[in-house]
Amino acid sequence: MSMYEALISMRYQNSWQRNSALQFEGYINRLRLQLDKNITTSLLVDNIIKVFQMNEYIEEKYSNEEDIKDRKDSLEILKTFVKSESPIKFLDYINNTTKIDYINNTTKKKSKEKCVKLMSVHASKGLEFDNVFLIGVEDGKFPHNKSDLIDEARLFYVGVTRAKENQTISQIGVDNKFVDEYLA
Known part of the structure; x- marks a missing residue:
């Protein structure tokens, strides 16, 4: 049902x-x-x-x-x-795409094929990857202006320690608290 x-x-x-x-x-x-x-x-x-x-x-x-x-x-x-x-074609497209994505995801999990994974910093805890892109590192967003700075600093540490080989941090603007304090 x-x-x-x-x-x-x-x-x-x-x-x-x-x-x-x-x-x-x-x-x-x-x-x-x-x-x-x-x-x-x-x-x-x-x-x-x-x-x-x-x-x-x-x-x-x-x-x-x-x-x-x-x-x-x-x-x-x-x-x-x-x-x-048309609505019918669009719904068919959505249904087929969803099924194909599901099939591809389960196949990739089984074959352990290298792929791009998008996740939050919270979800990355305990995991390691060859290449990590930490995006949205800007004051007000990361660290978020409504969150506790200490908790955000811990999350930042988690984010920058996930990479085995390459770490890229995307920062818009300048003078991010974390970039200035921990990476400069």
């Missing part, structure tokens, strides 16, 4: 939960009717944005104008990415 099927077949104790599930089911049914009429993917994405009031949600949840603009721009980028495909 899919998550959607579980959502619509679940028995809810609270009326607001039942009403929300029914409202969501109605939205999905309206979008399915549009899909059956072979509308363009770009128009379908426009309609999803309208039906789920994504622009209003962004404006309500974010107060920073730059954050609001970035999130709305992401929706526009999605529309340009899908504009040339």
Whole structure:
């Protein structure tokens, strides 16, 4: 059973939960009717944005104008990415890509083929790699301005000690606390 099927077949104790599930089911049914009429993917994405009031949600949840603009721009980028495909072709592409990626990932794990791995510094703890690229090392991001400086320094140490052969640190601007203190 899919998550959607579980959502619509679940028995809810609270009326607001039942009403929300029914409202969501109605939205999905309206979008399915549009899909059956072979509308363009770009128009379908426009309609999803309208039906789920994504622009209003962004404006309500974010107060920073730059954050609001970035999130709305992401929706526009999605529309340009899908504009040339029919919804059915696009969904087939997504499904096939996901399956191929899954097959490739399990094959690579089995063959231990060299590949690029993207992970957080937290996830790299205890691991070593021939080449490591530590990106986003800039004041306010790494170290993050809302985090404890000591904890961030420990994470930085983890990041710079993962490389067996080559370590590259990407820094935008100058005078990063960690680069100046530990690597200069």
